[in-house]
Amino acid sequence: MARWLKIPSKQKRQMEDVPEPYEIVCVCGVGLSGYRRKTPYRHACQQCDEIYFILPRNSYPAPKAKKKKKQLPTQKQVSEYFLNTSFVTQLREKRKQKQASRKQQDVRPEVAASPKLSPFELPTPSSRLITPFRAVLSGIVLIIGLTGYGIIHSRNLERATDTLKTATEAGETFLKQGDLIAANSAYLEAFEALEILGRTDQRANEIRQTSRELQSITSQAVSPVFEIAEEAASQIKQSDVDSWAALFDVRYADTWMIFETTLTPVAVESEAEPPRFRLNLPIILDEYQLNLELTAPSFSEYLKQHPGQPLIFAAQIDSFHQDAEQPGTGIILLNGKTAFLWSHLNLYEQLGIEFDEFHNRDQIEGILNQQTQYLGMSK
The missing domain is CATH 1.20.58 (Methane Monooxygenase Hydroxylase; Chain G, domain 1)
Incomplete structure (x- = not known):
């Protein structure tokens, strides 16, 4: 192996006579140049005396270039070549002709049978409303x-x-x-x-x-019912019923009143009308009378179970209207939907109720206990 390296090729021996120049730059900046020799030698800089080792000429042959391997055609190239053959091209053209003929056969009857859409009609949707993606x-x-x-x-x-x-x-x-x-x-x-x-x-x-x-x-009314009756009589005399009704709504509508009395059913014209009850508490003035009526109370069942008995309840004022049959009589309507039976004696006493021999405390307590039991609360 070592002997072979010492023996250059014939072509190399012919190239030995060709000079091989070199050029380097010294550390001092001076350029050093010359021709390589068969053996290595030292080149000294004339300015700074720096010595550089110069390699000899290359005595070995240059490596031969590798032969390129033949590349096999890829699958894409093979498929393109196959698809571009005359046989495949003919099959493709025949298939296109068949598809075109089928489309013409399918379109002709549809065009003849499909009615024209009105400009006010919407076309049928081309896509489904519910898809798996939308459902998820x-x-x-x-x-x-x-x-x-x-x-x-x-x-x-x-x-x-x-x-x-x-x-x-x-x-x-x-x-x-x-x-x-x-x-x-x-x-x-x-x-x-x-x-x-x-x-x-x-x-x-x-x-x-x-x-x-x-x-x-x-949230009681600002005036007791007796003062309301006097105010109604004076206002109706001064103006008219409509103006007093409007003023009544502003002052007293949706306020509360608390009563201790009995209720009497009022005859209604038809069965479709809600039941009404008149409070046995008429307010009679010299020239005017005021009645209070309760429409469809929430405790109608209690009135059926205990007819004619006194009861204590509260209700919101609804409106005022003149009695159509009696011109000198007004009616205050109470809202039966908000009406409720009273239950607590201590809160009833907060109204300033005073008990005496005519207004017995035990009797009032008995009424409240009975109403409490009806409401489903133990006393």
């Missing part, structure tokens, strides 16, 4: 919505439970202190919390009843 997406949205609703609903229930407890305790404290306005605000919060919780147990009904009674006490 709708399901995901529905699940997310239900989950969010469940989380929000559970949080609302927790807040309502806490509000019910704190508001009820605060309302009871205010009642003991005699602050009815603050107690009404607290029990209103408890009432709203019960609506969120959806409770219908005995304790919940008692809280609702207390809230209604406090609301009716704190």
Whole structure:
């Protein structure tokens, strides 16, 4: 092997006489150049005396270039060549002709049979409304919505439970202190919390009843019914019934009144009309009479069970109108949907009710106990 390296090829021996120049730059910046020799030697810089080692001429033959391997055709090239053959081209043209003839056969009867669309008619949709993707997406949205609703609903229930407890305790404290306005605000919060919780147990009904009674006490009409009758008589004399009815709505509509009386059914013209009851509390003045009527009360069943018995209830004022049969008589209509039976004696006493031998406290307590049992609350 070493002997072979020492013996250059014939072509190389012929090229030995060809000079092989070199050129380098010294560290001092001077360029050094010359021709390589058969043996290595040292070239000294004339300016800085720096010595450089110069390699001899290359005595080995240059490596032969590698032959390139023939590349096989790719699958794409093979498929393109096959598809471009005359046989495949003929088959493709025949197939196109058959498809064109089928389309013509399918289109001709449809064109003849299809009616013209009116400009007011919408064309049939080209795509389906429900697709698998839309169904999956709708399901995901529905699940997310239900989950969010469940989380929000559970949080609302927790807040309502806490509000019910704190508001009820605060309302009871205010009642003991005699602050009815603050107690009404607290029990209103408890009432709203019960609506969120959806409770219908005995304790919940008692809280609702207390809230209604406090609301009716704190939102009573600004004038008692006797003063309203006097005002009605004077206003009707000065102007007319319509102007007084408008003024009545502004002053007294949706305010509360509390009564202790009996109710008498009023005859109605047709069965379709709601039942009406007249309070046995007529207010008779010199030239004018005022009656109070209750339309479709929520405790109609109680009136059927205890006909003719006195009862204590509260109701909102609805409107005023003149009696069509008696010109000198006016009627105040009470809203039966908001009317409710009274239950608590201590709140009834907050109205300033005084008991005597004619207005017996035990008798009033008996009426309230009977109404409480009807409402489903134990006394």
